[in-house]
Amino acid sequence: xxxxxxxxxxxxxxxxxxxxxxxxxxxxxxxxxxxxxxxxxxxxxxxxxxxxxxxxxxxxxxxxxxxxxxxxxxxxxxxxxxxxxxxxxxxxxxxxxxxxxxxxxxxxxxxxxxxxxxxxxxxxxxxxxxxxxxxxxxxxxxxxxxxxxxxxxxxxxxxxxxxxxxxxxxxxxxxxxxxxxxxxxxxxxxxxxxxxxxxxxxxx
Amino acid sequence: xxxxxxxxxxxxxxxxxxxxxxxxxxxxxxxxxxxxxxxxxxxxxxxxxxxxxxxxxxxxxxxxxxxxxxxxxxxxxxxxxxxxxxxxxxxxxxxxxxxxxxxxxxxxxxxxxxxxxxxxxxxxxxxxxxxxxxxxxxxxxxxxxxxxxxxxxxxxxxxxxxxxxxxxxxxxxxxxxxxxxxxxxxxxxxxxxxxxxxxxxxxxxxxxxxxxxxxxxxxxxxxxxxxxxxxxxxxxxxxxxxxxxxxxxxxxxxxxxxxxxxxxxxxxxxxxxxxxxxxxxxxxxxxxxxxxxxxxxxxxxxxxxxxx
Numbered sequence: 001x002x003x004x005x006x007x008x009x010x011x012x013x014x015x016x017x018x019x020x021x022x023x024x025x026x027x028x029x030x031x032x033x034x035x036x037x038x039x040x041x042x043x044x045x046x047x048x049x050x051x052x053x054x055x056x057x058x059x060x061x062x063x064x065x066x067x068x069x070x071x072x073x074x075x076x077x078x079x080x081x082x083x084x085x086x087x088x089x090x091x092x093x094x095x096x097x098x099x100x101x102x103x104x105x106x107x108x109x110x111x112x113x114x115x116x117x118x119x120x121x122x123x124x125x126x127x128x129x130x131x132x133x134x135x136x137x138x139x140x141x142x143x144x145x146x147x148x149x150x151x152x153x154x155x156x157x158x159x160x161x162x163x164x165x166x167x168x169x170x171x172x173x174x175x176x177x178x179x180x181x182x183x184x185x186x187x188x189x190x191x192x193x194x195x196x197x198x199x200x201x202x203x204x
Numbered sequence: 205x206x207x208x209x210x211x212x213x214x215x216x217x218x219x220x221x222x223x224x225x226x227x228x229x230x231x232x233x234x235x236x237x238x239x240x241x242x243x244x245x246x247x248x249x250x251x252x253x254x255x256x257x258x259x260x261x262x263x264x265x266x267x268x269x270x271x272x273x274x275x276x277x278x279x280x281x282x283x284x285x286x287x288x289x290x291x292x293x294x295x296x297x298x299x300x301x302x303x304x305x306x307x308x309x310x311x312x313x314x315x316x317x318x319x320x321x322x323x324x325x326x327x328x329x330x331x332x333x334x335x336x337x338x339x340x341x342x343x344x345x346x347x348x349x350x351x352x353x354x355x356x357x358x359x360x361x362x363x364x365x366x367x368x369x370x371x372x373x374x375x376x377x378x379x380x381x382x383x384x385x386x387x388x389x390x391x392x393x394x395x396x397x398x399x400x401x402x403x404x405x406x407x408x409x410x411x412x413x414x415x416x417x418x419x420x421x422x423x424x425x426x427x428x429x430x431x432x433x434x435x436x437x438x439x440x441x442x443x444x445x446x447x448x449x450x451x452x453x454x455x456x457x458x459x460x461x462x463x464x465x466x467x468x469x470x471x472x473x474x475x476x477x478x479x480x481x482x483x484x485x486x487x488x489x490x491x492x493x494x495x496x497x498x499x500x501x502x503x504x505x506x507x508x509x510x511x512x
Contacts, residue, residue, distance in 0.1 A: 026390035046344035156317025
């Protein structure tokens, strides 16, 4: 799936649809979300009034744990855990996390790629291995919610229903109570995108 | 008759132009020095324009007509959220500023939605203190029309509405004028067609204000607003200490003075004109809704029986 391989804004108000399309492009560019969205369908009817936003996502790498880039070991005869980094990319983030968790006085870095944590090794080795250092997906999803809920959906549409997962996002918003048929329509729009042939070009 | 003009040129010798305009009986309304450049907003007697033009040419500066000079305009957004700021609202406000207007940005507390939008009494009074209000609305025709039916309740000044669809002014209820091609834009307006849209807005506002001027001329204010400004500057030295941008903001039939009302209103009321009248005889000095500023509204000739 390419980035924004489908980008449709449907509305009975054609001028409105055109400006909404530009608005979505601007917002996605501002928050660098272009690469995150694979397919996108929006339906707006200001008369009803309803705003439906559905998208299929293509998120990047899942969360990064310590074991993905370092070797965590016991130090024989000492109350210490030794972390040997294989890649330095996450060193700064890892140190910050360790300081927060064990306190600065318990962390030593005798070498560029070696970090010593003064703690009970038996209890902590497994926990350290599983420690999450970076969550690119979560960070992208936060930005996506910012874009959709706070910038794209018209402000007056305060009654909202949303569905959010790592594969898709669905927002239905209105000024009045949501009608079940709008939510059904949103789900249909999402399904129709799921089964689109990849590589097929479609534009509004 | 005074002509509103803007001069852009070098700082060197610009005081020659200032003195010339003052000698001719015109007024310098605003002077902005930006490093080596100076921008002057002034009112020049129309018959003396050729003299001023010649002087500007001699100083290698540029003189342009700025029809919005001496007016205070409120640019109103439904809220102060990402939906409207910073781009569109600031672009509009800044553009009107370049044409000589003093713009104030107003964000309503509950201005969102077509059914649920509201305006509070305070917001309404604050907007009514201006010469004109620009309401910056969104993308959908239906919403703009529905919203216009209720949002401008109680606003007595001319209302210019902007939005995406091309509508006729008659179709937008309660609006004095409507300008299309705006809508909810989330990028800086800098493409040529967008700048043309902004030009159109300035032109429409200029026309609306010209109509107001014609109405005003039928029963002219007893004292001209630039005169109020000049007398305050000469008789109330504390105005120099006011650090607000434009300590005396001119309006079409008055001025906003950025000094605390409680301390200064009596001094202002007792300002003497050489014609032998005091300020309170020719204008009402009122507390402004904006902070604790002072709002001066000139009385019309029909009430005082004379014009100074």
